[in-house]
Amino acid sequence: MEEMLVFLREFPFFKQLEVEELQKVSSYVITRTYDKGVNVFLEDGDGDELYIIQSGVVKIYRENEAREIILAIFTEGDFFGEMAVLENELMRSASAKTMEETTLYVLKRHDFHWLMNNNPQISLKIMQTALQRLRKANELITDLTILDARTRVTRGLLRLIEDHGVRHEDGIWIDLKLTHQQIADMTGTVRETVTKIMLELQNQNTIKIDKKKIFIYDIAKFEQLTGGI
Structure with a gap:
């Protein structure tokens, strides 16, 4: 429980909470650990849970003609599944699968609603994040429809730098282990390309x-190779 409290205290949505409120939130949180390659939920399934990544990596994807299209990759400190818990009886719009062993903190819809009702700042931060993700989704759709394969790949790498880049003196690491197939699934190309x-x-x-x-x-x-993003 103490480890969870330390984690939640540093989570951006909860930093403004008093100790008593944070303890109440932690009492609602369910901890789940998944092996690599396990679906957390599937597209079109019922959604009544919000997920916060305590450790590990999760990809959000959709199936299209027997192949995956990766929409986003989330790591420690990220959250996902928010759209389905903001409205009752909303179906999942995509699937979520672990890319390595992953531990998640889970909040049920009714507990999440209680939290937002008692802390309006959390609702605002959720909306800000949702709008940022919508912008990135629109950019991805544009890339997949009008750009050549090389530009799609390089712009896809730029987005990964935005979300997972770690700066060093002589450049930037993308702090994710990615196969060529996963990059292809993110950029609408094939592995050989x-x-x-x-x-x-x-x-x-x-x-x-x-x-x-x-x-x-x-x-x-x-960035000059891609025209930026």
Whole structure:
């Protein structure tokens, strides 16, 4: 319980809560641990839970003609599943699956509603995050419909830098282990095309890959390849 309280106290939505309120929230939270490759929920299923990632990685995806399209990847400190708990009896609009062993803190809809009713600031932060995610979703849709494969891949990497970039003196790491197939699923391409593009970028000394993590040497130069996002 103490570990959960420490985590929730640092979670952006809960920082303004008093100790008593935070303890009440923690009493509602359910802890679940999932192995790698397990679905947390499926598209079109009933949704009455909000998920906060205590540790691990989760991808949000949709099925399209027998292949996955990855819409987002969330890591420690992120939350997902909020749309289905904001309104009663709303179906899940996408599926969620773990990319490694993952521990989630789970809030049921009625407890989440109590929390928002008693703390209006949380509702505002939820809406701000939802709008940011909608903007990114619109950008992704545009990319998938009008851009060539190379630009889709490089812009996809830029989005990963936005969400998961870790700066170092000589560049930026994308702090995720990604296969070429996963990058293809994020950018509407096929694995063979991604492999070719990533090899070209490495040969140009634009990126390097170490243990499935991608390093970008010069972010300004990289943005020029894509026209930014």
